[in-house]
Amino acid sequence: MAQLNDWPWCHWAAQRPQATAVIVEQQPISWLELQRQVEQLAADFQHQGVLPSSGVALCGKNSYPLLLAYLALLQCGARLLPINPALPASMLAALLPDLDIAFAFSPDELPELSSAIIRLSPPAVAECQLQCLPWDAQRLATLxxxxxxxxxxxxAAHSYAGHLASAEGVLHLMDFQPQDRWLLSLPLxxxxxxxxxxxxxxVGAQLVVRDMQPLADALAxxxxxxxxxxxxxxxxxxxxxxxxxxxxxxxxxxIPVSLTQQAEAMGIxxxxxxxxxxxxxxxxxxxxxxxPGVGLPLYGREIRLVDQEVWIRSPSLALGYWHQGALLPIADEQGWFHTRDRGAMEQGELRIIGRLDNLFFSGGEGVQPEDVERVLAAHPQILQVFIVPVDDPEFGQRPAAVIDCEGALTLEALLAWADDKLANFQRPIALFALPDVLKTGGIKISRRRLRQWVAEQL
Ligand code: 4YB
Structure with a gap:
């Protein structure tokens, strides 16, 4: 990994100006061109009032303009908050005031926002002069x-150093070279x-930014x-x-073992x-x-299990949680972050059992939803499954299943298939198909919203 003493895009533009930095759909863009575009946009944002440490929300689906805005706002020294465009206006209204957000930008359409937040306009044609801010890896960069x-x-508030420490850990393990191309396959x-x-x-490698549907084409x-x-x-x-x-x-x-085995068989x-x-x-x-484990800590990280809870210490840990102009502590006095994940060391590696907060009790027996999900996920028709508790007068709570599956599947058929795989108290009493309203463009389905939705169906 290179020692960076400048904004990374400026560093690579100086080192390898003509090398490809980004591929947008099929179009290559060099580091020099990327630097020019980022700096022009940064100057434009400065012209509209963005100062070092200004809170700026950046909203949108992945696209090249969104990536440019991410980099340009960093170069302004902004405290950058990337947000999911699918977040409801009510949540933004509750959230943004505590995060001290003064500006918002989207390359597409901005959601409804308080009038106190200044909407940044798309870049003007006229060129502005960039006020250069020196690169300082310790600066608070993103929320x-x-x-x-x-x-x-x-x-969670990270500095550039935190993000780079995260990158360094992965790069010690995976082989990622300057000529390689990583698809921007998950949301910014x-x-x-x-x-x-x-x-x-x-690394100064190549980033591929493409329409993600279908994924097989995006991966070309x-x-x-x-x-x-x-x-x-x-x-x-x-x-x-x-x-x-x-x-x-x-x-x-x-991550099911059967999934990685299928992919490995295809040479991935x-x-x-x-x-x-x-x-x-x-x-x-x-x-x-x-x-089924997740291996051992990457370079620079330490883990501990305390009463089955995973604790982590790492230079990639956030500086704190940003709240009303201050950083709230995130770790204990020794620097350990308590994850609320339940884990175990098995055969020399960490295995994640589930979230401590997801555990519920049914007739006195503890149900860890992820244990049941692991079993049901092996059903050949099931792509994704969630177990949520539903209130029950006799048992306190009982498990219900919500599935994303290929073809039709009834509760009876699922229970017959799982007959010898689940304990009685783990067997779901109801089965629902995952509704589209709960697929909100994020990478995860919210269990809280799932629980609410299931309660409404009963
Ligand atoms: C897990 C889990 C696992 C997380 N088994 N539970 O770059 C990457 O590392 C990456 C690559 C591909 C897809 C995702 C990633 C991530 O970063 C994931 C990071 C993430 O999910 N962050 S989160 O804050 O949204 O959720 C964290 C929680 O997710 C953890 O506390 C776990 O409960 C769960 N989780 N990886 C089982 N392999």
Whole structure:
């Protein structure tokens, strides 16, 4: 990894001006051209009032203009908050005032926002002069929203150094060279998308920005991609001809061994990762094998299990949660972040069992939804499955299943299939098809919203 003493795009523009930095659809853009476009946009944002440390929300689906705005706002020294365009206006109204957001920008359309927030306009044609801000790796750069299971999301604040430490850990394990191409396959408003960007910037490699539908086409010519398990399931179910794909980094949810085995059989090297927003993406990872774990901590990270809870210490840990102009502490006094994930060391590696907060009790028995999901996910028709508790006068709570599946599947058929695989208290009492309203463009389905939706169906 290069030692960066300048904005990464300026560093690579000086080192390798004509090398390809980005491929937009099929169109290559050199580092020199990228630097010119980023600086012009940064100057334009400055002209509209963005100052170092201004809070700026950046809203949109992945696109080249969104990537340019991400880099340009960094170069302004802004405190940048990427947001999911599908977030409801009511949530933004509740969230943004506490995050001290003064400006908002979207290359597409901005959602409804308070009138106190200044909307940045698309770049004007006239060129403005850039006020150069020196690169300082320790500067607070981004706020990334967590997908908290309850209440409002929290905003994990990372410096450039934190993002680069995250990149460095992954790059110690995976082979990613300047001539390689990583598809921007996950959203920039999620830490997994930003992880791709920072690995690209750390190496000076090529980033591919494309329409993601269908994924098999988007992957043409790409050597690397980050995928959540459902994306890889869908990809494997589409006809795929020749591909350049060398390595796929998986994460975000439990990764079935059967999935990586199928992908490996097609010549795709799979890496199983475990990452979190607060840690700027990947913490543990391993090359996929026959075991369900996520390997060991990457270079620079430490993990501990305390009463089954995973604790992490890492230079990629956020500086804190941003709230009303201050950073709230994120770690304990020794620097450990308590993840609320339940884990175990098995056969020399970490296995994630589930979220401590998801555990519920049914007739006195503890149900860890992820345990049941792991079993049901092996059903050949099921792409994705969630177990949520529903209130029950006799048992307190009982499990219901929500599935994303191919073809029709009844509860009876599922229970017959799972007959010898689940304990009685784990058997779902109801089955629902995952509704589109809950697929909100993020990489994850919110369990809180799932629970609410299921309660409404009963
Ligand atoms: C898991 C899990 C696992 C997370 N098993 N539960 O660059 C990457 O590392 C990447 C590549 C592909 C897809 C996603 C990623 C990520 O960054 C994922 C980061 C993430 O999901 N952050 S999060 O804040 O939204 O959620 C974190 C939680 O997700 C963890 O606390 C776990 O509960 C769960 N999780 N990886 C089982 N392999």
């Amino acid at each position: 990334t929203l967590t997908s908290g299971s309850s209440g409002l999301p929290k905003a 408003f999620h830490v997994s998308g930003q992880g791709i960007v920072w690995r690209w910037l750390a 010519g790409c050597t690397h991609a980050s995928l959540v398990p459902t994306q890889l399931w869908r990809l494997l179910s589409e006809p795929m001809t020749e591909h350049a794909l060398k390595e796929v980094l998986l994460g975000g949810a439990m 090297r799979c890496w199983c990762g475990y990452g979190l927003t607060e840690l700027a993406s990947t913490v543990c990872a391993k090359r996929a094998d026959e075991r």
